[in-house]
Amino acid sequence: MIRITCPFCGERDHSEFSYGGDATVAYPALDASVEDWNEAVYLRSNPRGPHKEYWHHLNGCRAWLIVERDTLTHEVGKVEFAHPGLRNAVRTSV
Amino acid sequence: MSGYRLDQGGLIDRADPLTFTFDGTEYQGFGGDSLASALMANGVDVVGRGFKYHRPRGVMSAGVEEGGAILTVGSGRFREPNVKAPVQPLYQGLVSSGQNAWPSVRRDVGRINDVMKRFLAAGFYYKTFFGVRGGTKDWMLFEKVIRRAAGMGRASRAPDPDRYETAHATCDLLVVGSGPAGLAAAKAAAGAGKDVILAEQDFTLGGSFLARSGGIEQAVAAIEGLRAAGVTIMPRTCVFGLYDGCVAGMIEQVSDDPGLHGVRQRTWVVRPREIVLATGAIEQPLAFGNNDCPGVMQAGAVSTYLNRYAVAPGKRAVIATTNDSAYAVAADLVTAGIPVTLIDARPSGPDAPEGVKVMHGTVPIRTTGSYVLEGVDVGPLAEDGYATVSRTLPCDLLAVSGGWTPVVHLTSHRGPKPVWNDTIHGFLAGSTTEPIRTCGAAAGIYAHDDCVASGQAAGTGDAGPQPEAGPHPAMPLYEIKTHGKKLKRFIDPQHDVTADDVRLAEREGFVSIEHNKRYTTLGMATDQGKVGNIIGIAIMADASGRTIAETGTTTFRPPYSPISIGALAGRGTYMHFRPVRRTPLHEWNLANGAVMTDAGLWKRPWYFPLEGESVDDAYIREMKAVRATVGLCDVSSLGKIMVQGPDAGDFLNRVYVNGFAKLPVGKARYGVMLRDDGMVYDDGTVWRMSDTDFLMTTTTANAAGVMAKLEELLQTRWPDLKVQLTSVSDQWAGIAVAGPKSRETLQAVTTDCDLSDAAFPFMGIREARIAGADVWIARISFSGERAFEVYVRGGAADAVMQALWDAARPLDGVLYGTEALGALRIEKGHVAGSELDGRTSLHDLGLGGMASSKKAFIGKAMMDREGMRDPDRLQLVGVAPVDASRRLRAGALLDTRTDLIDHGQGFITAVTDSPDLGHWIGLALVKGGLERWEGKEMTSYDPARDGNTAVRILSPHFFDPKGERMHG
């Protein structure tokens, strides 16, 4: 059972969260080309080792988080808010 | 084996006699007894039968690794099969029976299998039934018979009458095992101020203390110390698995008494900061002839029965060993007055205990005795590893020690493969970066004082002693080979796997240990290879000319010991299996005659039958009334999300395919949203209540998903948008008021709202009051009739619904449920969940015209990519039977009139009987859609139900296609 330290709520079981996909994907603008969108939607790497993922604190504060998780060991590293404003606010307050 | 109770000693309460039965005979034991010790004290020698050959079996161990005394405990619906007698505490009235035997374990007609041994060798099932002509079919036929003849106990088929629950705990340190190392670890950690939980699978604490002469007093003193130090001590609690994040799964056996209506087992999810594994070691057998005979048992178990239970397992003993540990067993037997001869495979060893005859360089070759043990043929072990019989030692107890293997299962659950260690001739836990430490015998440290030191060090995280061979190293001996006649040498007594089975499998090419295990079923019984694993690997290594380290070991997976499924389910059974969601109108619906149905987690009114009506009668009547007068329907389960803020309009514009930024205040609009890949995700209406306030409705099924998606977009992709989302699904009730007399109904209950077409046009929204409550009313229609939806806070829903119902009833109105709701939408060709199945695009659903060309939105680029405009895509059509008297079936495949090839040309998604049209109609997804098929005939293929039906493909808009009724 992975545990994730939500920057807002503290350390919680992963059962409170829902996995939200690859956080390294840069989604193109809505009016970008079909090629760019195809790349973002379908062309994903499947890394072994540390990886950045979105997790949604669904049964908690509802924040979307960027979680560093090792896909091999399930070890969880840095956890930050996905929202850049919140993320920077936490960084500058530390 | 002819066991008996000793006059004194043991951790039993002679003042607490307990009566129990085994195979119908009544016996007596004492409080503190295990079922095995009590049977042994009563001289019961045969307690089970082997799995394949039905050979008689006695008690072989004193722990969870038991391979012989596997019994059924309890009767009727409380019956539990495959209980290991050594770990089952005795209780008053315990009912037990032998299994895998008929009519009883003492006279079992199944023994015939023993004669047919050559037919049941390794891979028997595969060879006989698979890969040959008709093999699989034969297997289906014979499986039942074979499974019955060669099986384990039978579970009760009745629902489990026991109760279970789940609990959670946290601590600084979880110590697993309460032997010398575990107790020392807990003491050291508690002394350092740590919050400690100590879990012990046995019903008595103490581990190997309990097997040692004088050990009980030491254990009791140590445990008292832990209690005083505030350690949480949990006996009868098996740590069955370790999981990510240092989480331990444990099952606590709370109560045995089936009559007690309390909790039988409790599943613990424990989150410690650190874990110390003091799980001990398991004594290994030796593979020699007929080594499964009742009377043969682990040497260490003999000490446990003598010292812990005050039971002598026999009257005349022989000990066969490869290491020093059995010498203490010999001394214990002498103390109990039992004559003993010790044969040691090694040329030399420690000094012989007083009164014990020791024969060095001697090994057991085969037991004698046709039913239970009468003696053992022994002989010298030659340098080539073969032995020859030199003499027979009469005995009714043969205590065997083939060395010890550390219990490394729990570390293995975390991934690290066990690593072979040549010093201890056993596997040690692989290294891990997690805060999990192993100590004592589990770390290959066997001397008592070293165990304590090892435990102390593990408790505080310091370095402890390392494994040592000692002055008289153990001999790595696994198998006693003989020339001449083949002997049955068991290595996995539970699954009746022999040394020759492993060799045969190796010859047949199963050279990987994982393949060999599956082919022979070695280690796949309920003990998960606790006794047979090492010896099996050693024989594999020998047969293939490799070392044990090269051969490797199989992976241990949870659970460490078998656990009840009921314990994992806990309280989550029957109506607690998943949450139930009820709308604010739930009780009102029931009081007014609703028959309910499940829509996801929701309970929704299905239909409101009049007396004697079937569901079909009722929904047809409800539909007719909605088309003729007015109907009321609880639509509270729809998702409702407040979208607020200066950028709310812009946000909705990006989310929906159609435009929302210019939606006027006081108006609602139907919208469709796509996924990133261009497929249709959800639909609903959005109401603009002010410049910055919108209410979005979603389908019932996607309410939670849409909310999460919108939050994702705002937090990850468009963080610059100033938008606030609030789910109000549970706060607001919704009531559809549909039909030509819907306005009249509302007019009767609202005084402050002009409902005329001019003041309140189609897709308008208004604030009003009904029955004293503030409501929002939107003029929107799912049924195709003039219709409104009334939204009100949940607490006032009953009053508003009652007021509307009081107004509708005199107008010949009805209450209607989901069946009529669905039927009305099919008549209109509105898509719903069965068409929005994640594989359909806007174009497929005939909604391509909704997509705005003036703005970008999610899915826009992808909805028109190659393949999404393929004319062969499944597209929405209507379908009706050619013969108007025939019914349609949802799910039926559609193809040409004469041929069904593969999955056909499409399928029917939804059907209803249509009172307006006078026949059944349906919606369908068909390759090429209307353009290819309109007006043409197809066949609806439904072989499992009504057979095939000729159908005609039509526009999906069956009823009032121009929408005059809802606008008018």
Ligand SMILES: [Zn+2]
């Ligand atoms: Zn949170």
